Amino acid sequence: MIEKPAIPGGPMSEIVANAVKFMVDAGQRSVLFLDIMRQRGDQYREHVAQTAPHVLSYAAELIIDGRKLEQPVNYVLVRIIPPDGVDIDTDRRPFIVVDPRAGHGPGIGGFKADSEIGVAMNAGHPCYFIGFLPEPMRGQTIERIAHAEAIFIEKVIERHPEADGKPCVIGNCQAGWAIMILASLRPELFGPVIVAGAPLAYWAGVHGKYPMRYSGGLLGGSWLTALTSDLGGGKFDGAWLVQNFENQNPSNTLWTKQYNVYAKADTEAERYLEFEKWWGGHVNLNAEEIQFIVDELFIGNNLAAGRIKMSDGTAVDLRNIRSPIVVFCSEGDNITPPQQALGWILDCYADVHEIRAYGQTIVYTVHESIGHLGIFVSGGVARKEHAEFSSNIDLIDVLPPGLYEATFEARGADTRNDELAAGQWVMRCEARTLDDIRAMGGNSPEDERRFETAKRVSEMNLAAYRKYMQPWVKSMVTPQMAEMMHNWHPLRLQYEMFSSQNPLMKPVEEAAEKVRDTRKPVAKDNPFLEFQNKVSKQIVSSLDKWRDSQEALSEAMFLAIYGSPALQAAVGVEPQSDISRRREMDPKHRELLNARTAELKSKIGSGGVREAGIRALLYVGSARGMVDERSVEALRRMREADESKRLTLDEFKMLVREQFYMLLLDQETALSAIPRLLPESMDERRRVFALIEEVLSSSAAISGEVAKRLKQVAGLFGLEGNTVPFDPKARAS
Template sequence: MADSVSEPAPPAPLALQLATLSYLVDALQRGVLTLDVLRERGDRFLEHLTAGKPPLLDFAYETLVDGRTLPQPCNYQLLRIVPPAGTRVVASQRPIVIVDPRAGHGPGIGGFKPDSEIGVALRQGHPVYFVAFQPEPVDGQTLADVARAEAAFIDAVRARHPRAPHPAVLANCQAGWALAGLAAVDQRIRGPLVLNGAPLSYWSGSPQQNPMRYAGGVLGGAWLAALASDLSGDRFDGAWLVQNFESLNLANTLWGKLYHLYADVDGERERFLQFERWWGGYFRMTGEEIEAIVENLFIGNRLARGELVVEGRAVDLRAIEAPMVIFSSWGDNITPPQQALDWIIDVWGHEDAIAAADRTIVYLLHPGIGHLGIFVGAAVAKREHAQIINALDQVDALAPGLYEMTITARDGGDAPTQAATALATADAAPADAQVTRAATTQLQALEVHFAPRRVDDIRALNADGRRDEALFGNVARLSEANMQAYRQWLQPLVRAVGSPQLGEWLRWLHPLRQQHLALSSLSPGAPLLAGLAALARTQRKPVDPANPWLAWEHLFSQNITQGLDQLGWLRDTATAQWVSQAYGPHGLFGLPALFRTEGKA
């Protein structure tokens, strides 16, 4: 089925027997070691939980402001990143404030490895600050409370660097729309605002690229989020959001992730455990927070449409005075470029309007990195994030208007190769100095260009047009009707039954937590597994890469991956077609007077 792996020719009988024995020994050892890595994953999950789920950063830090001490308390906090030994930070350089997403996981994605947003900013000499959050929200916490805390954090950073340019804010995923909303109502964000993989136009996209947007139509709107938080005593479990992300890619979730570990368990162990520690750290929200997010953004798309009102104030994205840099990728099936950029069409309509309002908007498109790769990919950190941070002063100085940012190798050379060569040929110098020298060489080997663009260029990114967005308007109307019915008839009963104690019980029954516990050291078979793994490590005999059975294994894996990809495609296609039929003119909303509001006050 796969062209990339050819069927191996059968060797001589004796050689085949030896190859078979070697492969079986290696396969058995890899299997035991893989199970032991999963046991370690469960143990690290429990250790992180016992430690209070601190931010998973690869850098030392100190807490400057705890949001729980503010007049309107919330569970957010401002951290100062302590520069590693040998890293020179200049206090008068523009401070960088990195805000991590609160979308089910805990904080750390912006800096849990050296090559990250934090790492590249430190290597360029910037003071770096990080906005994190606690596992549990403060009782009664709202999104407005979080916004006030983030504004206070930016004030605190500005006060620490009075002679530096205004802080730049790098907001990842969910934090992107949150900071965009804050910048629209609070002008304290004056430095560049960088939105990485941040959705602002939730109805935009294509059926093939981001099927997640159809989920609201299948589930009947936002009422299930309210039900889940009411059952748990006003707490929404972020594990449900993580499960939604995992369901997008069946091949990776059900096979690819674990096979990748199994195929190279000797080399992949630490990388797998590092990522899974963050991926398995599930944080919670208040019911008000998740309901506001689902109703206003996921389902209602009110931010891009200019209909979002927070505490009586309209959130108008045209009011953002800070220069904006929007980074998205064509390989992102959670926040594709349409969801990251189409708000510019809806809010501004024409590039001349952007310039006339004295606004600057820059966008950068990656050809293929996935959603998580935008934040955790080392190559993306060293190229895109490093160049964005390096070009912030240029962005600040651009004439008002709409631009596309492109990154190219200087003089046609290959920048990563040049940087690697510079590091390899460096004379005997401290490791930190070598890393800094290589990073500087890589920056110098790349060129950044800002090309003026028209709003029509963004329209052209919608290959399928935007006709299906009318469907999501109907989904929003049904969601409002369902939420009204839920709040009137079911919510009082559910809240009478629900409690924090029930929420704890439901939390530990969640399948994602159970998979961590099942193979942790709490399992009865864990001591036996640990012993077998220790024996496998001492007797380890990796198979020859040319072994014909290993080629067959790879072929088998590719076939499974292709089958699961096809199954996922069929599921997504059927979902899109069902939503189109149900919410289109010949479906539910084609019926006369049903949910219609025309002519009503």
């Protein structure tokens, strides 16, 4: 039962005075609120009238127009022009931000100064942006877009021949799974891949949360997607996708977003209009594009299973990706929860050893509370997680294969060797196993059978629609009818009806000007203002409870309907059947792995002091189970200081990986070979050993198992009994 807010009390004269002040303030705020809505409508009309609308806050230079390619698409590649005061090192690896095309317009990756683009440029990297235009090209498909994006990345690589590493590619939301598909098909083009808020395991989740995964089944499958595209004359209106997002949070959609503008009408306009410019820039998709997305991904869940094939028969296998993969997700994201962002790892690999067998490095981090849009929009997230990824991208690139969680510790006065850390945080990558992913929760075998049933029902309903209804619908829909439905979408109408095109809004602008001249905001401790805020909180609470009840009902319906033994039997899902998507290692890959294993074992005794030093460092450092950015920065500085023997980043990465695998394959033999790789000169041996100590001590004191292994290495170097505890200050002097 909802408690009624208490009526403000006090002496009658004081109550009347407060009431009058509040009513004046409330009336003025109402006028200002309406004027902000008018500005929003006018901004919307101006934005959608542009040929290439976007919300990038940076100037850009067009590099490739995808509409002019042999297989044209509505995507473009631009170079971000750094603002004054930002120095770019053209020899550093470029960053490419790929914008999500999920109903709204482009530009979210460079929405403001504190953004993915902003922090990458501040770290000195050249930046490029792959955006899109509102209307898709005729015949455009997801495969054609992937082909175009490959051309874009090739162009960036061509423009930076001296770059120390392949481009780092960032994909937000929809763009995340798109670049994962491309990286599996063209792995040679990619440096580290960062996917933020990107769904990759579409059925994954836990009971009581994340009901969006049930939507396809409760709507009867993707036949409704096909119908919507047919009613749009072969195009799917992205406004429906945006409305889907808004339906996930009715209290914000129906109340909080507008109430915040009303309650803070003097200060909220700029932030609100900035966001609404992007959120209201709805774009279209071709019917073929959205059907692929819904059938193959959201309902079919075929990506991690390797069941998606290109037109030439090539299968999309995420295990083919050779670059490090960084997955950024959040517990507060109800669109792409951690299970959907990370569950593909469980589908692709049996354990961490298999991740290493494919030569993959996967780094993930889970934010505690930020929402889906906050992953790309929040300035706090940009200054922390994205800034650390940008500053430490070389650390990520040279990590030995395996599964890691990125953690962040605030820098402070007591931070050890803080001059070796970039930014306000210290990033470390801590080794994890697949059990850490499983601990986040996931589907039971019964749930998997339910989703498989929903998938097969969807296929049957889509086939029936295409056979019996689609020809009739297509014959009835004219271009004029499709345009009318497009213009009359509820989300577009809410912008149009408050714009200056509405005669009733014309007096609002003049009234707002007068209000600003005579503005009398009420005191924050006014009891009627407090009463207003309490009422607002109760409205939010009521809408949240209504949402929770609807979500619980939708989950119960899905579980009951698709858990029905009769329905499962009708569509061919056997009781107790295993719907696991995990695949065994491909025989060809196993042959390559065996050959590579034999090659590495044969090279254990080969090399020199460099191989010996890296091997010893990996052996001792692995006792910590993590890699700290300070250790890698110390190693980088040593590498750059030694110009005569300097390796490129790719060469250094290969060296680290080879020595890591040698230790993994035969640790005893690899360690016993170290003395044969070292020079005769004891001074040189002491120099290399001191470097190992310096790297190890840069992030933490040498103790415990690390100290024990270091002593063992000292013996291999012939220095046992001749070493003293490493003192960085003494070395620096």
